[in-house]
Amino acid sequence: MTEIIKQPRELIVSGNRDNLFQLIEKFVTYRSINEKTVKLYRNMLGKFASWISETKRSFYSLSPADLNEFRKYLIEKSDTKSLRTSSLLITVVKSFFKWTKKQNLYPDIASDLERPRIKKEFKHKGMTPEQYFKLIFNNYIEVI
Numbered sequence: 001m002t003e004i005i006k007q008p009r010e011l012i013v014s015g016n017r018d019n020l021f022q023l024i025e026k027f028v029t030y031r032s033i034n035e036k037t038v039k040l041y042r043n044m045l046g047k048f049a050s051w052i053s054e055t056k057r058s059f060y061s062l063s064p065a066d067l068n069e070f071r072k073y074l075i076e077k078s079d080t081k082s083l084r085t086s087s088l089l090i091t092v093v094k095s096f097f098k099w100t101k102k103q104n105l106y107p108d109i110a111s112d113l114e115r116p117r118i119k120k121e122f123k124h125k126g127m128t129p130e131q132y133f134k135l136i137f138n139n140y141i142e143v144i
Contacts, residue, residue: 067093
């Protein structure tokens with residue numbers, strides 16, 4: 001069984017495999033994305049790597065059940081605003097595992113992982129009748 005050994009600023013996978021942060025770096029450089037997105041992906045996947053380390057799991061022995069636990073962890077610690085961030089994080093993790101499969105590095109264990117459901121809210125409630133009236137009459141009066 002491969003184990004992850006925590007060292008400063010990186011997780012090293014013992015054995016003859018790439019360490020997780022090297023895989024993350026390969027992933028972000030493989031994609032044709034701008035530097036701001038690269039930083040976002042590194043940050044998101046760094047949070048995922050931290051969760052792996054904190055829960056004493058090994059990257060190379062993760063299963064779909066582990067990823068579902070990660071999803072539950074994100075939802076439990078999220079409020080409505082950070083639920084959107086959690087959803088983005090899961091999207092990045094899914095993309096990462098899709099890439100690992102495409103590169104024949106690791107199976108896509110995130111293919112069935114669902115993003116958290118976010119309640120849709122309208123950000124703007126529209127204009128009141130008084131606001132319509134002011135808008136119409138103010139513009140009409142200025143024209144005359």
